[in-house]
Amino acid sequence: MNWGVLVSTFLAASIEVIEMVAIVVAVGVTRSWRAARVGAVGGLVVLIVTVAALGAALQGLSLETLRLVVGALLLAFGSQWYRKGILIVSRDGWATGVGDEDVDDDVPDGFDWTGAFLAFKGVSLEGLEVAVIVVAFGAAADAIGSAIVGAAASVVVIGALGAATYRYVAAIPRRALQLFVGAMLITFGTFWAGQGLKVEWPGDDFALVWLGALYVAAALLLMRVVSGWRHNAAVAA
């Protein structure tokens, strides 16, 4: 078992699973729990099929090519979360992203297909990001089993927590988590893309630690810089 990959996929998947739980619980509370369950199960089936299909598609590539491709994708994708986290947390504070999702409440008498579709859409779309993370981490570290266990544990733990009481899940500040997971994704992206290019990292695998520390420190510094830019823009306006 690769514990680094397991913990990384658990954390990265948790952000999306929190969003999934938020949508499913909101549909359950405001519309229909049966529809929410049916939609969620359908979305999870799509997630499993997507992981299997993406995993199979990457089988034929060499490990170096795979690491370069996966690293580049993680850099592009992780940068979005990194920037979004910096922008939102610097503007609204660390606790932002706490709370419920808005859902319509026009519930019909029979089976609530709208509710089921909302839950299905929420789980499958958020699940697509989980699928990419699982396949990327699993394939690049040659530890697909650990990546699947990490993501599955996230679905089970966060899902059970959300089903038991949504208040705990809603209390996790998603934007702060997004910032740190964004930093983690670009850390792995940088490391694997470099390995794919045969870059020699100082400290070998320990480079993951100093790269992570570098990106987190830069994010904390950038939050202050971005606040300064906003302040200057407001003064100039």
Next chain:
Amino acid sequence: MVVWRSTKAIVLFLVDYIFGDDWTVAALIALGLLAAWRLVDAGAAAWWLVPLVVLAANIQSLRRTVRKGG
């Protein structure tokens, strides 16, 4: 026609999903990786270049977003 529309929708979704709201970040990172590959090929140390380019690409994007009022 339906196949074409579906394919187009999927491609646009994937492009948006991977590159997000600022394609220049992905473009700069791609250039950085290309430059790192050239350095490695020439036998020079390239480990410092990729994190530097990643940070620079994100900083220029953040600056532009703030200028637009983000």
